[in-house]
């Protein structure tokens with residue numbers, strides 16, 4: 023493939039040499055930049071196609087004629103291309119001249135056959151069209167017109183164009199045969215005129231011999247079947263997909279939303295462009311592009327300050343795929359060019375197109391043949407809900423941009439319990455991303471590089487196709503019989519070398535396929551916008567409030583997951599790998615889809631910056647917790663909340679909170695006689711910890727205990743944990759925690775050991791960061807590679823402002839108030855009692871002597887010294903002055919507060935309340951009534967005076 027010496031026919035040669043010289047030109051211009059870094063290691067010559075030989079070209083009049091023809095063709099073609107949605111096929115691949123010819127032929131035949139034009143030229147046309155196909159000549163303008171439009175708009179889709187042409191020919195010939203039968207089966211002896219008035223020469227040839235052997239009816243039946251087959255070929259419809267295609271066609275014709283193209287395609291296993299092709303529209307209408315604001319792409323457009331209170335510059339953090347190096351597009355293009363390995367000539371587009379024709383296998387495997395992605399072993403899960411459902415199946419390989427229809431398919435005005443109306447944020451707060459690419463030059467270059475590498479090492483295998491995801495493309499390799507899989511896997515380093523990427527991941531086999539998958543990062547990555555994920559068919563299939571947009575898989579299918587079914591998730595990855603972005607997508611998904619009545623959240627953000635944007639959203643039950651100590655307490659509160667919910671479940675005889683809630687809504691849960699409690703449905707509770715390591719450093723045992731209790735039991739109580747960490751080491755993600763957090767999301771880790779901690783297998787160390795992740799939902803045996811959804815800071819702020827405008831946050835005071843009061847400092851540890859005695863002794867005697875402590879407290883020298891250090895650190899005594907006793911800094915009158923502080927008895931409520939950021943509109947009485955309401959079992963009165971807030975309280979107690 024690298025050398026091409028056989029002489030091509032003149033015309034072809036000229037076209038090819040254009041492209042080839044372009045390649046040669048690129049090669050030359052590359053030399054100065056690449057010279058040092060990329061000297062070709064192999065000396066295989068880069069073939070340079072011959073320069074155009076002008077002396078051999080056609081004579082001037084012919085060239086002029088050709089130029090005029092091509093000029094007219096390209097004017098007409100450009101007009102056709104701007105029809106509907108714009109297409110812009112590559113210049114090199116255009117076939118405007120041929121398309122123009124077909125169009126003129128269609129017009130000429132229509133003029134003669136439809137409008138009965140007469141005259142000598144018309145007679146010639148009629149003789150050619152009608153003489154050949156008889157009555158079927160009436161259909162010829164249609165067919166030629168379709169061919170012309172396809173050549174203008176999609177000249178590069180050789181396979182589809184050829185398929186349609188073949189199908190049309192089948193219809194044409196079979197139709198002529200039928201016309202021949204209907205026209206009285208004229209023979210040659212009846213004269214050409216009689217033939218023309220039936221099925222023409224073609225009809226005579228097709229039906230004549232057959233009908234003389236068989237009778238008319240079987241032949242007619244055969245021909246009808248041939249027409250049917252032709253229609254199937256034109257529309258690329260396998261037999262088994264006929265019903266679903268008809269259904270889709272019906273829906274389309276009836277103007278129903280053919281939306282769920284993802285679902286249909288999954289069922290059908292094919293692109294549905296045929297539908298539109300069949301209607302002559304030649305292309306599936308893509309969803310309307312969003313209009314740009316002020317010349318900027320909507321995604322980049324600043325969100326208006328009206329919503330945010332911020333200026334119009336957007337927020338830092340809006341940029342996906344941050345790059346430290348500021349570089350221009352040209353340079354990127356050069357880099358992509360450089361990704362072609364040394365010794366491999368970048369194939370021209372014509373060659374690639376020709377190559378594609380040769381391939382017997384489709385580029386993409388019809389998803390219907392791919393296995394449903396239900397994770398194996400799912401049914402073995404103890405849970406009542408099948409594990410597989412944790413993951414809502416990703417859709418088909420190639421996803422066009424989804425139409426920006428509203429995100430939740432339910433009433434916009436959601437009625438909260440009570441009479442508060444709550445409007446979810448409008449869907450366009452999360453704008454659509456750029457349309458995904460099916461294939462790019464970078465992919466073609468990699469296919470060439472892979473083929474070359476396998477050739478070079480004499481491995482009998484070929485690249486049969488690829489599916490392009492936003493970050494990586496999975497190239498499929500099929501082995502010839504007798505070739506060992508190991509031959510390819512052993513080439514991993516050479517493949518890395520050939521494609522100039524160290525992040526090559528080999529899947530052997532691709533789950534559910536007899537093919538080896540090679541995942542190679544795209545040099546032209548694409549951002550996956552959260553809006554697109556939430557608008558995808560999968561997300562709209564359910565209105566479960568805990569559904570979040572995860573991202574896109576390697577095949578370009580949207581991945582959406584239900585957090586309630588995970589039921590707990592560990593998110594890990596090195597710095598900058600994309601954890602926080604994932605957490606942001608998760609929270610934004612919830613805010614976009616659910617009311618505070620449905621989902622409440624506890625956010626722990628020890629890093630203090632990651633989640634601050636969400637401060638004040640009504641879904642929070644406590645201000646965002648930034649102190650690791652408070653976080654540990656909050657976890658203990660969650661345990662108590664869980665116990666409370668369990669008590670309710672047990673008392674009323676339900677196994678899952680969903681059943682309980684349903685019963686409450688149906689009025690089936692009646693509190694015991696005499697109780698003033700008003701039972702309300704429990705919202706889901708999502709606890710998000712953005713850095714587990716910080717918590718584990720402060721109180722490892724407490725935190726671990728709480729997490730384990732929550733994770734073991736909370737599922738049925740509707741409480742779900744999401745733990746994120748950038749240190750997935752065994753001291754942070756302990757065995758116990760791991761065992762109880764079944765779903766994992768691994769972003770790029772810094773080592774294979776970390777990958778093993780998160781996923782129990784290597785792989786995450788090979789990810790390329792910035793949202794590239796391996797997602798292992800509960801029950802799945804193999805992780806799925808996804809590119810995480812991206813939501814910009816501006817979008818987050820806009821959503822948050824909207825949500826906050828709907829309802830004010832009222833925090834649950836008991837989250838911290840009820841927490842254990844003792845906060846014994848770590849350095850005191852078990853010595854609290856003896857330290858209290860020492861303090862009392864020193865302060866009452868006003869004598870800071872170590873030997874006195876030794877004597878009076880009967881402790882050794884070392885311990886007495888340590889106690890004195892502790893007293894110094896707490897400001898009870900001054901620094902050591904050699905052998906002299908230390909100064910005592912606390913007067914006997916102040917002893918009590920000092921002792922209380924050591925015991926950790928400091929009044930926790932005051933700072934807590936201060937930190938509670940004055941829950942909006944909460945008056946002291948109300949606080950008191952809420953605190954009381956916590957012990958709801960003894961029937962605390964729920965009839966607060968603020969009817970509004972009452973309606974959506976966390977537990978309805």
Ligand SMILES: Nc1ncnc2c1ncn2[C@@H]1O[C@H](COP(=O)(O)OP(=O)(O)OP(=O)(O)O)[C@@H](O)[C@H]1O
Nearest residue numbers: 342343344597598599600601602603792793810812
């Ligand atoms: N899904 C994504 N799509 C596009 N770019 C992303 C994505 N996720 C992350 N990035 C890019 O990577 C940068 C770092 O991501 P992020 O802050 O989420 O990493 P992190 O793992 O949370 O790091 P840290 O632990 O240091 O907070 C982002 O600013 C963004 O530019």
